[in-house]
Amino acid sequence: MKEKIEQLARGEFEYELPFLRISVEEISFSVEAGKQYEASFHISNSMNRIMKGIVLSSDRLLTLGISAFRDKECIVTYKFDASFLKPSDIVSGNITILSDCGEAVLPFEVHVKAPVINTSIGKIKNFFEFANLARMDWTEAKKVFRSEEFERIILKNEEKYHVIYKNLLKSISTSQALEEFLIAVNKKSRINLGINKTYLEYEIRDEDLIDKLIITKNHWGYAEIRVSTDAPFITLEQKFLWADRFIGNNHQVSFVVNAQKLSPGINYGRIYIRTVYQTITVDLICKKHRDSNPETAAIRQTMKRRYDYTKSYLDFRIGRISLNRYIQDTKALLAGVNNPEEQTMNKLVEIHLAILSENKRTAAKLLDELSKEEVPLRKRSIFEYCAYLYLLALYKRDEETIQYVTDTIGRYYLSGSYDWRILWFLLFTDKRYERNRSYKLADIREQFDAGCRSPILYYEAICVYNEEPYLLRELNEFEIHVMNYGIKTNCLNMDLIMQYTYLVSRLKSFNSIVFKGLAILYKNYEKEEILSAICSLLIKGFKKDSKYFHWYSLGVNAQLRITELYEYYMYCVDESRMDPLPQPLLIYFIYNSSLNDSKRAYLYANIIKNKKDNDQIYQLYYKTIEVFTLSQLKAGNISRNLAILYKEFMNKPIHNKLFSEYLPEVMFTHELICDNPNMVSVAVVHKEMEQEETTALCDGKASIQIYTQDASIFMIDSFGNRYAVSIDYTLIPLFKSEEFHGIFMDYDGHTKLLLYLFDHYRINRVISRDSIELRKHILQIQGLKESYYIDCLLTLIEYYYENYDVNMLEQYLLKLDLSKVKDSHRIKFLEYMVIRGYYDKALEALRCFGVEGISIHRLLKLCSGWITYARLDKKKEPFIYLCYYVYSQGKYDETILSYLVKYYNDSTADMLALWQSALDFDIDTRILEERLLIQILFTESDHKENISLFLNYYNKVTNHLIVRAFLTYYAYKYLVKDEKIGDELFPIMRRELNYEENDICLLAWLKYNSNNTDLAENDLNFISYNIDRLDRQGIVLPFFKDYKHIIKLPRRITERYYVEYKTNPKKQVFLHYRMLNNNENGEYITERMANTFLGIHVKEFVLFYNEELQYYITEEQEDEVNTSESFVIRNKADDMLDNSKYNRINKMLIALESEDMTELLDMMEDYIETEYIIRECFVPLS
Incomplete structure (x- = not known):
């Protein structure tokens, strides 16, 4: 702007000011509440020249990307912030463009609409529409669900679902989170x-x-x-x-x-x-289906037959079937054998059956047949040969045969055929085994170690042990398998059972086979020794699972004296049961207490629950329970059993202080039980706190803290997905609220208790001294959610405002961020700030969410008070907006006007109105007038107040450059543009000309006074001097002749006729003229008119009496030519008053025309004489 003012002051003007071109006539758009809108418009000018200017917005919500520009064309971006606006709000205002091409005001109107999300099914804004989108396009619904718009738009009026939404977003699977959310908001059901x-x-x-x-x-x-x-x-x-x-x-x-x-x-x-x-x-x-291959089928048939035969044999040996049944079953098996290769084996079995049935004739016959094939048999199968020998010895039973058979079979067995079947033959023929049965066990064990697991050998070992139980001296793998077989087949005698039980009790580690065997034995015989062995074995194996409780319970009830039996009973007991524990156990733990804390808690809780039935035990345990309970309380431990203990002692006066200090940390515990095996942990989210509390599930259980209503519980699966409502669980509070309401507890330092009480007060809308003191502590909680911090703060402020506690009110007002307060409450608390004079905070809040709905009187107090008390003397844009808003509502005072006078900038019309208001208050307006004058000159805008504005400023002028520019600009308009200007300016121009030269003002003043005959002497001298000076400079304007009656003008001015044409000095002007004499029209003569002054083109002519000059003018610029109308200039008779040479000639022409020859001759004579005297008597000045 300064550059433009300097140009005007120097007399540099644009004849034709280009006009602004703006790409839009007005700005009108809609924006969603809570969002921002960005767009732009273009500024250019009609001459496509570089222009300079500034742009201003009348509303704080519409900000401009640039504040100034300098270019041929400019793009102005603007942003509208609807963050704190509501649907259906309408905001209107103006964008003012101040440029050296003029001033323009671009109106804007903004309609705030309800926010929506654009989707493939249309616009959505609520749960119902979102659920439809999810049904139609799950993938798109997931994108919307994850977007920022979802919480802002869909959840806007659904506060209770914000916590669910935010925590479900923590799921690994967005799809699962969306599914769960839709279930939580009742828009779909769980998929089964x-x-x-x-x-x-x-x-x-x-x-x-x-x-x-x-x-x-x-x-x-x-x-x-x-x-x-x-x-x-x-x-x-x-x-x-x-x-x-x-x-x-x-x-x-x-x-x-x-x-x-x-x-x-x-x-x-x-x-x-x-x-x-x-x-x-x-x-x-x-x-x-089995392979149809005959060979394979035959093998399978053979194997099945052998299995059936073995089973039948063992059933006979054990005594499960009779001899006749055994013979009958075996014959049935032999009848189905058709394989020739099995004929020998069949004969051997038939011999065995004949011997058992004492059919010696058949046995002898069959043995005789085999004896004839002895050599081939020996070569074909050693096993069958040894079987033949065994049956031979069994049949004959003489010592010689038995010895021969034993030696032969033994030789084959020891020569490498370690076939357990051959060993079995030896077991019945070798006298050595009868003399020392340990040999039999040793050889059977050898076969076991080699991998043999034949039940026949197991049975033979059992027979040995049954006859001589003392041979069972240890329990290694062999003995355990043998005894396990004996237990399954129920073929152990009682002595062996007792020996086995004794050895089991000496085992150092748990063995599952042994345990299962003992369980069968106890079921069959219910011997205390067996039960003792079972309990000892379980204890050695550290078996603490509930499935073993049955055995420990039997042991305790039998009062077995086993180390740690009572402890393991407690480890396995179902803690949900509160029936009385066995009396021996209770007596035992009076003096022996090696239980862990969890089991001790159950023990003591059980005693308390059953104290009415067993008061003696309760009294014996009382002191121990008390010490344990208090130590657990101090440690902050909690469980269902500990809760029973705490309830037992918390109402005793002696412990009030301790429970007041420590109980708040545990009394809000709930036990959560979830049977879904996919869940691994649980997260509890209190709406008042930022952080969640996550607890792992152990056997489907977890202890969680819930201390306010509507706490959200999220089950978490092994993949990290969360579930708000679709997973079933049971929640059991360990304390009921009525159980601790009568206890005095100091909430200082106890966040859970603080929030519990705060929730209670808030829900029931309790406002008392206690609730107010509690809220003060709430504000100090780390991790408190902002919304609850603000809610608490507002309650405190309102309480102290209503109770006139100024100090406390100020303390909490300073902590309040109004931008965080809900719309419905914000105005009230902003007014509190204004009342208390917290102008900085109030203004910051107003800058964010505006002034709508706030009492204009409060705003007036805010603005006026801040300026006064804060001694504000600097430019703050938000505050300027606010002050002008107050002023525009017609409620203002001298303080606000003074501030606006100093700093307000906007359209010239608005600033002129402000200036007028300031004048009414008799405020010093020079600074505003100076800004206005600069703006008016910069934009060359025309307002009716311009002259009065200048006159007021001129009275107390501070910047003479502005005065010179203004006078020069208006002089130019008057002189060149022939525009009417205020008469008051011309005396000022005359005054300023006394101090400095200004040809534009001078010429304007001369033009204005050219018909003034009432001028002072000094003005006449001034006029005479300057016209003469201008004449010497070649500047002669037609109105100079008007001064001929009051001052002496050079005859070359007075005797000339002037053609004047005003246009853009950049154009070339041509005069086309011709003389009209005696009705004779000559040809037009063309001459270029000189630019005498700032586009005023002047051509002078000498016209004698009765001469006429006809002319027209053309102006050219580039390829454009404009032609004016035709004009005529005539010599005027009233111009011949003086006796100049020019007039004397004109008079002669008049006499000639009137045919007054005498007069003509006299005038001609006089003219000659005068010219002669002048020529002879005067010499021209050099």
Whole structure:
């Protein structure tokens, strides 16, 4: 602007000021509440020249990307901030453009609309519409769910779901989080699966089998489905399914049964279909038909027959079947043998049956037949040969035969044929085994160590042990397997059982086979020794699972004297049961207390629960329980049993102080029980706190803290997904609120108790001294959510305002950030700030959310008070907006006006109105006038107040450059543009000309006074001097002739006629003229008119009497030519008053025209004489 003012002061003007071109006539748009809107418009000018200017916004919500520009074309970006506006709000204002091409005001109007999210199904803004989107396009719904707009728009009026939304977003799977959210807001139900079959049975031969299952779902939505199998012969086509990809509500799961991986016979397998909510099991039975190869079938038949024979034999030996039944079953087995290779073995079995049945004739016959084949038999099969020898000895029973058989069989056995069957023959022929049965056990053990697991040998060992139990001296693997067989077959005698029980009690570690065997023995005999061995074995194995409680309970009830028996009873006991514990156990733990704290808590809780029935035990334990309870309380431990202990002592006056200090940390504990095996932890989110509390589930249980209403509980699965409502759980409070309400507790330092009480006061709207003191402590809690911090702060402020506690009110007002306060409360608390004079905070808040709805009187106090008390003397844009808003509402005072006078800038019209208001208050307006004058000159804008503004400023002028520029500019308009200006300016121009030269003002003043005949002497001298000076400079304007009646002018001015044309000095001006004499028209003569002064083109002519000059003018610029109308100039008779040479000639022409020859001759004579005298008597000045 300064550059433009200097140009005007120097008399540099643009004849034609280009006009601004703005790409839009007005700005009108809609914006969503809570969002920002950005756009732009273009500024250019009609002459496409470089322009300079500034842009201003009348509203704080619409900010401009630039404040100044200098270019041929300018793009102005603007941003509208609707962050704190509400739907249906309308904001209007102006963008003012001040440039050296003029001033323009661009109006804008903004309509605030309800926020929506644009989707493929249209605009959505609530849960119902969002649920429709999820149903139609799950993928797009996920993107919306994760976007910032979801919480801002969909959840805007649903505060209770904000916590659920934010915490579900922590899930690993966005789809699962979305599914759970829709369930939580009651827009869909949980997906449950069904299946068409849960049992499948197939008969498989050599080819693979392909089949499918059809899974159905009951609702739309998302579910991750895992398909698995426990059978290697089942191959699944898909291991993962997603419910949103079902066709309709069905999906096929194909699988293949691999024939090559099936074993002959019946194969079992399962297919599991799992979601986080359910597991569906499909049982498969695949019957693989055996190979039809005759050889293989024969082998299988032989193996089955041998198994059946062995079983039948052992049943006979053990006594389960009679001899006749054994013979009968065996003959039936032999009848089905057709294989020639088994004929020898069949004969051997027949001989054995004949001997057992004492059919000596048949036995002798068959032995005789085999004796004839003895040599081939020996070569063919050593086992069959040894069997023959054994039967021979069994038949004859003489010493010689027995010795021969024993030696022969022993030789074969020791020569490398360590066949357990051959050993079995020896066991019945070798006298050595009868003399020392330990040899028999040793050889059987040798076979066991070699890998033999024949039940026949097990039975032979059992027989030895039954006869001589003392031979069972230790329990190694062999002995354990033998005794286990004996227990299963129930063939142990009592002495052996007792010996076994004794050895078990000496074992150093747990053995599952031994335990199962003892359990069978105890079931059969219920011997205390067996029970003692069982309990000892379990204790050595550190078995503390509840499934072993039965044995410990039996042991305790039997009052067994086993180290740690009572402790292990306690480890395994079901703590949910509170029936009285055994009396011996209670007496034991009076003096022996090696239990861990958890079990001690159960023990003591059980005693307390049953104290009415066993007061004596209660009294004996009382002091111990008390000490334990207080130590656990101090340690901050809590469980269901500890809660019982705390309740027992917390109402005793002697412990009031201790419970007041420590109970608040544990009394809000709840036990959560969840049976879903997929859940691994639980997160508790209190709406008042930023941080969540996560606890791992142990056996489906967790202890969590819940101390305010509506706390949110999220179950977390092993993949990290969260569930708000769809997973079932049970929540059991360890304390009921009425149980601790009568206890005085100091909440200082106890966050949980503070928030519990705060929640109670807030819900019940309790405002008292106690609740106010509590809120002061709430403000100090680390991690408190901002919304609750503000809520607490507002309550304190309102309380102290209503109770006139100025100091406390100020303390909390200073902490309040008004931008965080809800719209419905914000105005009231802002007014509190204004009342208390906290202007900085109030202004900062107003800058964010505006002044709508606030009392204009409060705003007036804010503005006026801040300026006064803060001695504000600097430019602050937000404050300027606020002050002008107050002023625009017609409520203002001298203080606000003075501030605006100093700093307000906007359109010239608005600033002129402000200037007028300031004048009414008699305020010093020079600084505003100076800004206004500069703005008016810069933009060359025309307002009716311009002259009066200048006149007021001129009275107390501070910047003479502005005065010179203004006068020069208006002089130019008057002189060149022939515009009417205020008469008051011309005396000022005359005054300023006394101090400095200014030809524009001078010429304007001369033009203005050219018809003034009432001028002072000094003005006449001034006029005469300057016209003469201008004449010498070649500046002669037609109105100079008007002064001929009051001052003496040079005849070359007075005797001339002037053609004047005003236009842009950049144009070339041509005069086309011709003389009109005696009605004769000559040709037009063309001459270029000189630019005499700032676009005033003047051409002078000498016209004698009765001469006429006809002319027209053309102006040219580049390729453009403009032609004026035709004009005529005539010689005027009243111009011949003086006796100049020029006039004397004109008079002669008049006499000539009137044919007054005498007069003509006299004038001619006089003219000649005068010219002669002048020529002879005067010499021209050099």
